[in-house]
Amino acid sequence: MAITLAQAQAKLALWLAAEDAVAGGQSYSIGGRSLSRVDVAKIAERITHWNREVDRLTAGRSGLRVQRVVPRD
Numbered sequence: 403m404a405i406t407l408a409q410a411q412a413k414l415a416l417w418l419a420a421e422d423a424v425a426g427g428q429s430y431s432i433g434g435r436s437l438s439r440v441d442v443a444k445i446a447e448r449i450t451h452w453n454r455e456v457d458r459l460t461a462g463r464s465g466l467r468v469q470r471v472v473p474r475d
Contacts, residue, residue, distance in 0.1 A: 407459040414452035421445050 424442055 405455060410452055410455040410459055414456055417445060417448045417452055
């Protein structure tokens with residue numbers, strides 16, 4: 403399944419929003435219950451991934467290269 407530029411941009415925006423949400427606090431407690439958000443490092447990793455995908459798709463590269471090999475004795 404090929405990812406389109408629009409899809410990659412949407413995913414990047416989603417992860418950037420997640421980073422903003424986590425910036426307000428990693429975990430909190432309400433009425434004796436504790437809730438934790440996803441690890442900031444994981445969010446940063448996904449932002450880097452989707453940013454690279456957006457860059458790749460914007461540049462028009464598919465990421466695949468075809469090379470010809472000629473066996474020799």
